[in-house]
Amino acid sequence: DTEVTQTPKHLVMGMTNKKSLKCEQHMGHRAMYWYKQKAKKPPELMFVYSYEKLSINESVPSRFSPECPNSSLLNLHLHALQPEDSALYLCASSYDQRETQYFGPGTRLLVL
Amino acid sequence: KQEVTQIPAALSVPEGENLVLNCSFTDSAIYNLQWFRQDPGKGLTSLLLIQSSQREQTSGRLNASLDKSSGRSTLYIAASQPGDSATYLCAVRGGIYNQGGKLIFGQGTELSVKP
Numbered sequence: 001d002t003e004v005t006q007t008p009k010h011l012v013m014g015m016t017n018k019k020s021l022k023c024e025q026h027m028g029h030r031a032m033y034w035y036k037q038k039a040k041k042p043p044e045l046m047f048v049y050s051y052e053k054l055s056i057n058e059s060v061p062s063r064f065s066p067e068c069p070n071s072s073l074l075n076l077h078l079h080a081l082q083p084e085d086s087a088l089y090l091c092a093s094s095y096d097q098r099e100t101q102y103f104g105p106g107t108r109l110l111v112l
Numbered sequence: 113k114q115e116v117t118q119i120p121a122a123l124s125v126p127e128g129e130n131l132v133l134n135c136s137f138t139d140s141a142i143y144n145l146q147w148f149r150q151d152p153g154k155g156l157t158s159l160l161l162i163q164s165s166q167r168e169q170t171s172g173r174l175n176a177s178l179d180k181s182s183g184r185s186t187l188y189i190a191a192s193q194p195g196d197s198a199t200y201l202c203a204v205r206g207g208i209y210n211q212g213g214k215l216i217f218g219q220g221t222e223l224s225v226k227p
Contacts, residue, residue: 004155042201042217043156056214090155098143098205101215103156 003027004104006091012110015081021107023074023091031097032074034066035090037106043090049074050097081111114139118202118218125192126226133187133221135202140180146215147176147187148201156201160187192225199223 004025013019023032031050035043048056049068063085065077074091088108092101115138125131135145144163148156160169160176162185168177175188189196199222203215 006155042203042219045214048214088153092156097214100146100158100161102158103148105155106153108153 004091004093004102006089006104006107008107009105010108010110012112013078013081014112015083017081018077018079020078021076021089021091021109023076023093023104024072025093025102026072027093027095027102028071029093029095029102030071031094031099032068033092033094033101034064034074034076035092036085037088037090047076048097055097078109081109083111085109086111114142114204114206114216116202116204116216116218118200118221120221121219122222122224124224124226127192127194129192129225130188130190131192131223133189133200133202133223135185135187135218137183137185137204137216139206140183142180142204142206145176145178145185145202145204147174147185148203150199150201150220152199159200189223192223194225194227197223197225 007022034046037043046060047066052068063080067075088106090106091104094101117136119134146161147159150156162169162178173190178185199220201220202218
């Protein structure tokens, strides 16, 4: 199984809502990542978890809150987002931080 | 600070043509380099990973080369097909002590293969 799954596929939320994005992999990977991608731009790294501990936070606003409950699961909790946070949110995983990253299909987020 | 550049930004070719996509990076102290493909609105698919000690990797009609000293990589696609139409992204990874080992992406090359 070389698949990273993400739910939901699409999400529309208001600026006062709280929602969560979910990412799951069963490849035994110990590093998991959140990226944000705007149209016609490359992905921008947000967070890296290594062995279930946050190892990189790319100065992301606190309205984005990551969580890694176990080695297979990565969540991104969203609260009080702004319209400019609308983007494709991609999750990725790799055996460790040096190896090939496998990406999920993404969650398309629209903030109204 | 590592910067990755991809040229051209967009490319349109007739079916069957062989083509080369270019990627350059400013800091040669990389751990590896990865080529991805992205279809519109979709996630990234890893195509090839080249470790810093390697010169090239091949998978089917794809061949990627790496010249660390000159800060360049190329992705060669043989006998292009309309199904190859996508955006191709190059990403370099530094060591753990070099920007935390994170992937630094280029802006991508949007490829269109016409039937």
